Amino acid sequence: MVGHPSVKVGLGVTHNTGVPMLDLESPRWSQLSHAYGSAADIPAMLRALTTLPTSEGRNEPWFSLWSALAHQGDVFEGSYAAVPHVVAALAIAPDRADASYFHFPAWVEICRERNGPSIPKDLEAPYFEALRRLPALVAAAVHASWSPEHLGCCMAALAVAKGQPAMAEAALELTPALAERYLAWVSEQ
Numbered sequence: 001m002v003g004h005p006s007v008k009v010g011l012g013v014t015h016n017t018g019v020p021m022l023d024l025e026s027p028r029w030s031q032l033s034h035a036y037g038s039a040a041d042i043p044a045m046l047r048a049l050t051t052l053p054t055s056e057g058r059n060e061p062w063f064s065l066w067s068a069l070a071h072q073g074d075v076f077e078g079s080y081a082a083v084p085h086v087v088a089a090l091a092i093a094p095d096r097a098d099a100s101y102f103h104f105p106a107w108v109e110i111c112r113e114r115n116g117p118s119i120p121k122d123l124e125a126p127y128f129e130a131l132r133r134l135p136a137l138v139a140a141a142v143h144a145s146w147s148p149e150h151l152g153c154c155m156a157a158l159a160v161a162k163g164q165p166a167m168a169e170a171a172l173e174l175t176p177a178l179a180e181r182y183l184a185w186v187s188e189q
Contacts, residue, residue: 019129021084022122032078032120035071039078042068046082049089055100062100070104075111080123083108087130087137094141099150102138105130106156106168113165134161148176 022028024043032039045061055062065086069079083105090101109131112119119127134157146154152171159168 019084019125021088021126022081024085028122029078029081032081033076034068034078035074035076036068039068039076039081042078042082046085046089049086049101050092052089052093052097052101054098056098065104066100070107070111073111073114075108075116077117077120077123079108079116080112080119080127084126084130087133090137091133094137095144097141099147099153102134102150102157103153103172105134106153106160106172109160110156110165110169110172131161134158148174 024046029043030038030040032042034042042065045065048061053059053062055066057063065082069076069082086101086104090097094101108116138154138157141154152174155171155174156168159165159171
């Protein structure tokens with residue numbers, strides 16, 4: 001699958017929606033925070049996502065992005081600015097992207113709903129527009145081979161896009177064995 005032609009990841013240009021992302025060259029990044037302080041280092045990591053690197057193990061830039069922006073269930077202003085860039089990178093080739101491209105935006109939204117800081121006004125529109133794009137990107141990736149974990153991440157992405165963070169978190173925890181136990185429990189009710 002070919003990505004959307006109007007997606008210019010990392011340039012602060014619109015996805016294909018007319019909603020601008022925070023430009024990766026913007027000094028605003030240094031005013032945003034992550035787990036270790038200023039989010040000024042995040043744009044370089046986001047630029048690297050355009051090649052769709054795997055998140056397996058401690059691979060970069062994913063290891064550092066997760067550590068800084070979704071740290072032990074905490075999210076930050078920098079997390080909200082990063083989500084549209086992650087989703088734009090995902091849009092390049094949804095069928096080649098690994099599970100983290102779906103997992104990361106879902107997890108940020110789950111944590112935001114649970115106890116995250118408020119989204120700065122200038123980041124709200126691109127953040128929520130990125131979440132709204134997730135169902136179409138899941139659909140675009142549906143022909144790829146998915147592990148149960150990848151499927152759970154895609155289910156979580158759908159759930160957050162529809163305003164259901166608790167269901168998204170449950171999807172991330174779901175395994176085939178747990179699904180079987182749940183179905184057995186439901187049939188006993």
